[in-house]
Amino acid sequence: MPCCEGAQSIQATLAGLRGLHAPPDPGWxxxxxxxxVTLGLALAGLAAWLTPRWRARPIRQAxxxxxxxxxxxxxxxxxxxxxxxxRRLARSLGVEGAAGLDARLGTDFFDSGPGRALSHDLYAPGxxxxxxxxxxxxxxxxxxxxx
Numbered sequence: 428m429p430c431c432e433g434a435q436s437i438q439a440t441l442a443g444l445r446g447l448h449a450p451p452d453p454g455w456x457x458x459x460x461x462x463x464v465t466l467g468l469a470l471a472g473l474a475a476w477l478t479p480r481w482r483a484r485p486i487r488q489a490x491x492x493x494x495x496x497x498x499x500x501x502x503x504x505x506x507x508x509x510x511x512x513x514r515r516l517a518r519s520l521g522v523e524g525a526a527g528l529d530a531r532l533g534t535d536f537f538d539s540g541p542g543r544a545l546s547h548d549l550y551a552p553g554x555x556x557x558x559x560x561x562x563x564x565x566x567x568x569x570x571x572x573x574x
Contacts, residue, residue, distance in 0.1 A: 486519045487572045494566060505558055509565060510545045513537065516569075532572070536564050 525537035525546035544556035
């Protein structure tokens, strides 16, 4: 019978197939999941480490550009421009005044050094202070800025 011959060949084909086997139990720790979690934590740590460094560049670069622009001004205007730069730097770093800048930067430049001419002695009567020392000191402070 023609209809039975087809069924017998199908049955023979099906008899030759193997049964389904479940994959091996991966256990609690799967290597691909562990690798993904490790990679994610490493990337998060790298981002946390690099973020402060990326934020510091614009502050330092802007301050150095302002310092370069101030050097081209006449002495009285240069003194005011340098004082504005120090106040802007304090605001950018989230501190208040010369003492806050010295504490944040770990210096004594603004309270008792040549930077005093830009903060405490800005409007003091008397001869004009030496702005060269203040500029050089401010350039050193800005070059070491890591905030």
